Amino acid sequence: MNSAVILIIDDEVQIRKLLTITLTSYDYKVLEAVNAKEALTLVANHPPDLVLLDIGLPDMSGHQVLRHLREWYSKPIIVLSVQSAEEDIVQALDHGANDYLIKPFRTGELMARIRSALRQTNAETTGVVLDTGDFTIDFAARLVKKGNVPVKLTATEYTLLALMVRNEGKVLTHQYLLNEVWGPSYRNESQYLRVFVAQLRKKLESDPNRPKHIVTESGVGYRFVTA
């Protein structure tokens, strides 16, 4: 299954070399582009299964590339960014990036994100019951069980959980979650999100203080991870 084609868009030759060797060693096929112009042509002619896009390109901002790509390219795009650029990341996610990685990143993290993003493409096949390792969610019955014991969730808690679980592995921004669960007028009312995430963790995580499933993405949002 690992014959997926990944396009690397980065102007730094060292980063391209590193990524190419790493990805090839995991049996991915790799395409490379050194700038936005080359990348856009390449995607048009040989659409890859996933794009790794560096936000800081010489000829066009990564955000612009992202907007151009998203006009017609619907497969996963993972954005590579430098430290302390939360706004950049949130903006990229709002513009349709599926995920982000902060340089320097560890290979294990990179591979996990790529696998997760590729899995989302085939997400339609996911069954109606999902087992996270610590608890199960039955989407048809709207039922959450921990072990064999049903967990009582409020309607809002369930909506929030279901939304995160359906986007398993993908980082969801605060504003996205607020907008989807509470509605557009709550986009900036992040205190609701904090409270409900804390409640969900208390009800579902085996150690709510060290959450394994509902993971905090500092300054950006939350990510649901199965064990």
Place this chain on the structure above:
Amino acid sequence: MSIGRQYLTSISLITGSALIGLFINDLVGYHVVAFLLLVSVSVLTLFLEIRPVLLAALLSALLWDFLFIPPRFTFTVGGTEDQLLLLTYFMVALIHAVLTHKIHQAQEEGRKKEAKANAVRFYSTLLNSLSHELRTPITTIIGAADNLQSKGGHITESDKSVLLNEVSVAAARLNQQVENLLNMSRLESGVFTVKRDWVDVRELIYHAIQRFEPTINKYRVSVHVPESLPLFKLDFGLMDQILHNLIGNVIQHTPEGTDLIITADCEEERLIIVLSDTGPGFPVADVDRVFEKFYRVEGSRPGGTGLGLSIVRGFAEAHGGMVNLRNLPLSGAEFRIEIPAEVSYLNGLKNE
């Protein structure tokens, strides 16, 4: 003292002395009055700059001549003796003023030189420590890479994995240093903003702790956050960095097995986070200085640039808050962070 006030002081003191002279002139004679005026000029040289002192010298000479030297209330000087006296008076006052001025100048230069020497020493210490902290991991990485590439030597598989692990550790250390330097320049650039949003402090504290796994598991960590603690409007990223640096400091400078206690509380719309440990504490002389940029406790373990705690203070102050350090009575250190912030008790409500 501003130059205007210096002139004013000079004129007032001389005029005052001359007035006193008028009262005592009949008792002591005008020669003694001259001494009184000369003392006034001398006093002025101690505190004022050269020009106001010269004015005092000139003014006092004129006043002495006009008010006291016979014939009085004219600028005429009668006898040769008095003419000589007046001239001598003026010369003494002048030399006095110039000499004092020169002493002032020499002192000023000495101070400047010392400040410059201090700055040079400061920057050379800084450069030494920085280049050490940056070069050590770079040396490790280059050396390990060379060794792994070399065809000459014999390297066992287990040594290979040791070297690779060293590369990994060195790179992480380098990254930490760069992050600190970047944070410092962010702070100093002034273009940096605090983006406040609602923060669950419990989540914040555990998030900061989790970043140190698995190392942190060798310490006895306990966290105390009251259930009723409200949400606070804070910059999550900056607060995370504050805790990261403080926890990192404990890991860096205390032995494994040390207790690390983190408590959070709310006092009148202020978030109080106290982080204490049972390590050796700080040398008493350093307690007030550890937040200074590039300051390092003498003899402390290598691995820092002396930036971590100054970033803590910088980020706390950026929030309008502050951070304090004290040694605990028995052993260990306690950092107390106070951040004023808007609070929300939404999390205390039972919702359905």
